[in-house]
Amino acid sequence: MLNNNLSKLIEEALNGNELAIARLLTKIEYMTDEGISALGTLSKRSGNAHVIGITGIPGSGKSTIIGGLIQEYVSRGHRVGVIVIDPSSPYTMGSFMGNRLRFQDKTMLKNVFVRSIGSRGYLGGISAEALMLTEALDGLGYDKIIIETVGAGQTDTEVEQSVHTILVVSIPGAGDDIQALKAGIMEIGDIYVLNKADRQDAELAFNTLKFAIDSAEISYRNGWKPLIVKTVAIKNEGIIELVNKIEDHLNYLKQKELFKKRIIDRRAKIVELIARRKIDEIISEIVKKNYNTIINEDITEAIPKVIHNVKELLR
Ligand SMILES: Nc1nc2c(ncn2[C@@H]2O[C@H](COP(=O)(O)OP(=O)(O)OP(=O)(O)O)[C@@H](O)[C@H]2O)c(=O)[nH]1
Ligand SMILES: [Mg+2]
Structure with missing residues (x-):
């Protein structure tokens, strides 16, 4: 669901308001949550x-x-x-x-x-x-x-x-x-x-x-x-x-019949990019979570814990 402010921004951008377009593109470029949902709307x-x-x-x-x-x-x-x-x-x-x-x-x-x-x-x-x-x-x-x-x-x-x-x-x-x-x-x-x-x-x-x-x-x-x-x-x-x-x-x-195909390929690439970004965020979180184990214990102890964390996340 788009919040009101975001819907308004998209509407202004669709009306050709240059400032609104610039703000929207920044959200999208930096892949903020708002940016990603705005991209979903525009993609339609x-x-x-x-x-x-x-x-x-x-x-x-x-x-x-x-x-x-x-x-x-x-x-x-x-x-x-x-x-x-x-x-x-x-x-x-x-x-x-x-x-x-x-x-x-x-x-x-x-x-x-x-x-x-x-x-x-x-x-x-x-x-x-x-x-x-x-x-x-x-x-x-x-x-x-x-x-x-x-x-x-x-x-x-x-x-x-x-x-x-x-x-x-x-x-x-x-x-x-x-x-x-x-x-x-x-x-x-x-x-x-x-x-x-x-x-x-x-x-x-x-x-x-x-x-x-x-x-x-x-x-x-x-x-x-x-x-x-x-x-x-x-x-x-x-x-x-x-x-x-x-x-x-x-x-x-x-x-x-390559015109549409290239657009589909572009979208696949975008989805891949977003998925990679999100997975990277999860990896950073896991590393952060295990930081103390890494400091206090032998890394051989930390590795099984990390594997356990990943499995938990994927469940
Ligand atoms: N003589 C001549 N100079 C040109 C022509 N087209 C562009 N220039 C000059 O070449 C220089 C570079 O032009 P740009 O259009 O900035 O080149 P660019 O490839 O975008 O450069 P970057 O973005 O820095 O990689 C400028 O000084 C232009 O005026 C041309 O057809 N003939
Ligand atoms: Mg240039």
């Missing part, structure tokens, strides 16, 4: 949003590209939610748009919500917390949800499987990029965005990427042959083409 309304992950080396232009995607999607009548994991700089709407005025525009403010979250020791990739916020934003009526993350370290393939479309951003002149691609770190792209195509060597980088895809050095996810799009995000060049290709990928997922 979710399952419609197209979720787009965007990853790539630091500074490749992910945020600038998102700025372009936001504008294009809002002009096509969508509501866009953005989740940024572990941003290197504090996030405001301005980070996406520099000085572009259109962001002050009322339609933009009403239809766009941006949230940044910490990575909590997670080594790159999309965190499970981000999936909870995705579920919430989906339930709040944002139908395009973009998750920005720095593509470093390991990626959790199961989590990657629970977003719909993955964009991997690279730039000309970063020879290491192709090495990273080959090493599988960034092999997960449905669409490769070659940004900063205004730079020298853009053509060379494009051809290298194209060769890697054509020769299947880069794997195809669910039978989809990855596409490449060149962009100059600071000039908004290539953004419309990028959006068109993202939509092609969405249609492909729907045709293959």
Whole structure:
């Protein structure tokens, strides 16, 4: 049962009140009891949003590209939610748009919500917390949800499987990029965005990427042959083409009946996360309970007691 205050907060969030949305997302991100029950309520309304992950080396232009995607999607009548994991700089709407005025525009403010979250020791990739916020934003009526993350370290393939479309951003002149691609770190792209195509060597980088895809050095996810799009995000060049290709990928997922499947996978991942959190809490409690035994007695005495405690709990 939701208490009155929580019901009111959810109602305000559903009406688009930005402050209410922010407060609700904080409860959900930190998995408070209220947060978890709010997520349950919102989950009943979710399952419609197209979720787009965007990853790539630091500074490749992910945020600038998102700025372009936001504008294009809002002009096509969508509501866009953005989740940024572990941003290197504090996030405001301005980070996406520099000085572009259109962001002050009322339609933009009403239809766009941006949230940044910490990575909590997670080594790159999309965190499970981000999936909870995705579920919430989906339930709040944002139908395009973009998750920005720095593509470093390991990626959790199961989590990657629970977003719909993955964009991997690279730039000309970063020879290491192709090495990273080959090493599988960034092999997960449905669409490769070659940004900063205004730079020298853009053509060379494009051809290298194209060769890697054509020769299947880069794997195809669910039978989809990855596409490449060149962009100059600071000039908004290539953004419309990028959006068109993202939509092609969405249609492909729907045709293959993978759209809903990814949402179900996301929910399974969220349930797993909550279960793990709760079990961790129980373990901490058991350790606390046995602390005196551990201090006063030999650990060989403490171990059977702990096992007994666990069995009691599971009964
Ligand atoms: N020349 C050029 N510069 C660009 C382009 N797109 C973005 N930039 C610049 O590249 C820098 C980094 O852009 P961001 O959008 O912050 O990159 P990011 O990938 O989000 O960076 P992190 O979040 O720090 O990993 C900024 O100074 C942008 O203005 C482009 O197409 N051409
Ligand atoms: Mg960024």
